[in-house]
Amino acid sequence: xxxxxxxxxxxxxxxxxxxxxxxxxxxxxxxxxxxxxxxxxxxxxxxxxxxxxxxxxxxxxxxxxxxxxxxxxxxxxxxxxxxxxxxxxxxxxxxxxxxxxxxxxxxxxxxxxxxxxxxxxxxxxxxxxxxxxxxxxxxxxxxxxxxxxxxxxxxxxxxxxxxxxxxxxxxxxxxxxxxxxxxxxxxxxxxxxxxxxxxxxxxxxxxxxxxxxxxxxxxxxxxxxxxxxxxxxxxxxxxxxxxxxxxxxxxxxxxxxxxxxxxxxxxxxxxxxxxxxxxxxxxxxxxxxxxxxxxxxxxxxxxxxxxxxxxxxxxxxxxxxxxxxxxxxxxxxxxxxxxxxxxxxxxxxxxxxxxxxxxxxxxxxxxxxxxxxxxxxxxxxxxxxxxxxxxxxx
Numbered sequence: 001x002x003x004x005x006x007x008x009x010x011x012x013x014x015x016x017x018x019x020x021x022x023x024x025x026x027x028x029x030x031x032x033x034x035x036x037x038x039x040x041x042x043x044x045x046x047x048x049x050x051x052x053x054x055x056x057x058x059x060x061x062x063x064x065x066x067x068x069x070x071x072x073x074x075x076x077x078x079x080x081x082x083x084x085x086x087x088x089x090x091x092x093x094x095x096x097x098x099x100x101x102x103x104x105x106x107x108x109x110x111x112x113x114x115x116x117x118x119x120x121x122x123x124x125x126x127x128x129x130x131x132x133x134x135x136x137x138x139x140x141x142x143x144x145x146x147x148x149x150x151x152x153x154x155x156x157x158x159x160x161x162x163x164x165x166x167x168x169x170x171x172x173x174x175x176x177x178x179x180x181x182x183x184x185x186x187x188x189x190x191x192x193x194x195x196x197x198x199x200x201x202x203x204x205x206x207x208x209x210x211x212x213x214x215x216x217x218x219x220x221x222x223x224x225x226x227x228x229x230x231x232x233x234x235x236x237x238x239x240x241x242x243x244x245x246x247x248x249x250x251x252x253x254x255x256x257x258x259x260x261x262x263x264x265x266x267x268x269x270x271x272x273x274x275x276x277x278x279x280x281x282x283x284x285x286x287x288x289x290x291x292x293x294x295x296x297x298x299x300x301x302x303x304x305x306x307x308x309x310x311x312x313x314x315x316x317x318x319x320x321x322x323x324x325x326x327x328x329x330x331x332x333x334x335x336x337x338x339x340x341x342x343x344x345x346x347x348x349x350x351x352x353x354x355x356x357x358x359x360x361x362x363x364x365x366x367x368x369x370x371x372x373x374x375x376x377x378x379x380x381x382x383x384x385x386x387x388x389x390x391x392x393x394x
Contacts, residue, residue: 001071002055004063007041011209014313022069025127027207035310036209037249038067042256049259053224056081059115059217065253066119066217067210073126075151079114080217082106084225084375087344094363097371100231101346101356102218105381109170111349112215112243112379113143119214120203121147129153133200135192137185137239137302138167139380144203145176156200158192160185162301164385184296185305205240206309212246219250222375228259230266231373233323235362237355238270238279239303241314243377248317266375267323270314271358273298274327279311283325288312299330299388302351302380324367326358333357334392337382347382350389355379 011020015034029036045064055061059080060071068074084100091099104112121144124132131154134144141157148155155176159168162184171178179195181187192204202208223230230251236244248268255263272280276296282289290311298304308314318325337353340346348356355376362368382389 001057001060001074001076003071005046006066006069007044007064008067008069009039009041011036012039013037022067025129025201027202027209035206035313038209038213040065040253042253045257049224049228052220059118059214062217062220067213068119068122068126070126073122075122075125075147076118077108077114077146077150079107079118080221082221084222085344085346087340087346089343090340093343094360095370096363096368096374098373099359100373100375101340101348101378102222102375103346103378104218105347105349105378105383109139109143109146110381110383111139111143112218112377113140114147115214115217116211116242117143117147117203117214119210120208121151121153123210124153124201124203125151129201131156131200132203133158133192133195134202134204135159135185135188136163137304138163139302139384140205141176142167142170142174145171145174148176149174156195158188158195160188160301164387186307205242212242212249215243215246216250216253218243218377219247220254223254223260226373227261229261230264231375232267233269233368233372233374234266235269235271235355235359235374235376237300237303237351237377237379238272238314239305239351240308241270241279241310243379244268244270244314244317245310247377248321265321268318268321269323269358269362270318270325271355272303272325272327273300273333273354274329276304276306277327278306279308279314280325280327282311282315283318288315300333300351300354302349303354324362326361328354328357328361332361334389336360337389338392341382346378348378349380349382349384351385352376352378352380
């Protein structure tokens with residue numbers, strides 16, 4: 001891995017604006033419990049975009065703007081560098097200029113979660129953390145256990161018993177301790193909070209600042225692939241919304257550095273299942289944050305998050321960028337996954353297909369034009385939800 005000079009400068013709380021130095025290891029914000037955001041000295045970046053383009057191998061080609069100061073502490077397995085797959089046949093069918101899928105299914109554990117966990121576990125490794133913990137609906141727990149194993153750090157995963165058996169098995173395969181809780185992700189989160197009091201270092205969504213920070217590298221790669229421009233629209237399958245925060249941060253950082261050919265932001269769009277759509281409902285109601293969703297029920301369990309704690313941040317960024325909120329039925333997601341596999345050959349998890357179904361719905365409603373470039377984040381490969389996708393073949 002090519003050496004880099006980090007400009008990591010500590011943390012700032014999104015809520016109370018308190019600032020902390022880079023040695024902080026207690027998350028979330030010690031002052032108010034809010035979500036922390038890694039901050040950087042942009043004026044001290046000593047490379048340019050051509051240097052980033054020249055490097056390859058993983059998302060750590062962007063090491064200057066990630067939260068690890070010593071490259072020797074990085075825990076990586078080649079995550080990132082995923083292709084931006086052009087889907088011209090489906091683009092032509094729905095009437096947009098170009099349709100791309102950012103194919104995160106090609107990461108080591110087949111999901112974009114690897115970006116966040118590589119960043120979070122690397123920081124834990126830098127601080128000699130002995131054990132990490134996380135509540136998960138499935139993919140994040142698998143990813144955390146994978147990177148913890150590479151780092152030689154103990155890992156405890158608190159998972160809903162509704163998760164796919166494959167993900168449960170893979171957590172144990174990597175040597176992590178798996179705690180199964182009856183019910184949805186809320187019960188797993190509550191059990192994790194109790195265990196965290198015993199000294200577990202959190203690599204959880206909403207808590208570690210490095211999850212969304214690692215995910216911003218998707219935007220860096222999208223910009224590079226599009227000759228340092230932003231697409232007109234980015235559509236993201238939304239549960240907690242952490243990835244959308246990262247995507248937006250990536251845009252803001254490139255704009256701050258002056259590396260974009262056009263500083264216009266991409267319209268950030270939230271797509272959710274209509275069986276669990278608290279952020280979309282809030283956007284439709286003109287609210288600034290969500291109301292917890294009662295009795296969530298969706299085939300897309302990975303984004304079935306009834307109480308996303310970052311909703312206010314997500315809603316603000318959707319509105320600032322001129323994006324949309326769209327909710328789709330399970331059947332539409334299954335149909336979208338089947339269509340793109342047969343027209344353009346891309347395999348999508350059912351959660352990712354929620355975003356593609358939302359894109360198709362917005363296109364059919366006339367929200368996109370025939371000149372628009374649209375990027376859909378394929379957060380995980382079809383191998384993550386094979387049994388559910390098989391339902392589309394019946």
